[in-house]
Amino acid sequence: MFSLLEESQYAVKRNTVEFNEASELSNPIPSSQSSYELPWWVWILPAPLFVGFQLAFRAVSPELSNEYLNGEGGWYENLTVFILFPAMYFAARLFLARGDLPVKWLGYWFGLLGLACLYFAGEEASWGQHWFGWATPEWMGEVNDQNETNFHNMSSWLDQKPRLIVELSAIIGGVIFPLYRRYKGIVLKAGSWQNLFWPGWVVMPVALVIGVIKLPDRIFKAENIPFPFNIRVSETQELYVALGFAIYLAAAWIRHKRGLDNR
Numbered sequence: 001m002f003s004l005l006e007e008s009q010y011a012v013k014r015n016t017v018e019f020n021e022a023s024e025l026s027n028p029i030p031s032s033q034s035s036y037e038l039p040w041w042v043w044i045l046p047a048p049l050f051v052g053f054q055l056a057f058r059a060v061s062p063e064l065s066n067e068y069l070n071g072e073g074g075w076y077e078n079l080t081v082f083i084l085f086p087a088m089y090f091a092a093r094l095f096l097a098r099g100d101l102p103v104k105w106l107g108y109w110f111g112l113l114g115l116a117c118l119y120f121a122g123e124e125a126s127w128g129q130h131w132f133g134w135a136t137p138e139w140m141g142e143v144n145d146q147n148e149t150n151f152h153n154m155s156s157w158l159d160q161k162p163r164l165i166v167e168l169s170a171i172i173g174g175v176i177f178p179l180y181r182r183y184k185g186i187v188l189k190a191g192s193w194q195n196l197f198w199p200g201w202v203v204m205p206v207a208l209v210i211g212v213i214k215l216p217d218r219i220f221k222a223e224n225i226p227f228p229f230n231i232r233v234s235e236t237q238e239l240y241v242a243l244g245f246a247i248y249l250a251a252a253w254i255r256h257k258r259g260l261d262n263r
Contacts, residue, residue: 037251047205059228073130084121090249174207188262
């Protein structure tokens with residue numbers, strides 16, 4: 001009788017262990033570990049969306065596309081400025097929380113990025129000239145390629161060279177390093193400065209577009225690219241740069257507040 005009782009207890013324990021193991025396998029990993037910092041439509045959808053829309057719009061009407069989508073004061077330029085506002089917001093939140101960050105210099109890094117976003121937004125809108133239509137001062141018009149109240153059209157050091165730095169940063173920090181970390185299984189743990197400083201996986205789709213969108217022009221030249229793929233990509237690339245800033249800063253803030261690992 002005692003042997004039967006022991007066998008019954010053993011069977012119950014074994015079934016309990018098997019049930020617990022099965023439950024652990026079937027239950028999802030907690031959201032803090034399984035999901036990304038941002039919803040998919042914020043970091044995946046924009047990568048094909050804006051280039052795809054531009055191609056479709058150009059195929060239907062090249063003239064309207066040039067005038068309304070990519071021209072000065074066009075939809076993409078204004079959208080770029082709009083997207084930079086949440087980027088500045090998250091940069092400001094991280095700067096103000098610098099005392100709670102793993103190292104204080106991180107707060108100043110995010111503050112510097114916030115100022116960069118402010119400068120970027122101001123330059124895109126020519127500091128309001130595109131909206132309010134004031135005349136360019138004579139002294140500025142003489143040195144500005146497009147006779148606008150901005151600085152990036154005055155020198156390549158304020159336009160092409162910063163753009164190249166952004167492209168290289170996007171490829172190295174936003175694409176190569178996340179892929180390397182994913183391949184090696186490197187997880188930047190919450191509470192470390194690396195967790196907040198380095199871009200996470202959510203930056204990669206937009207960073208990839210930033211890095212490659214100008215390659216066809218550089219390799220084949222715009223005049224050799226067939227219609228409708230011969231699109232104007234400067235304004236589109238700037239839109240993706242703004243998205244990259246916004247996604248990077250928003251993801252860093254969310255990781256900081258929720259204590260998430262950077263995967």
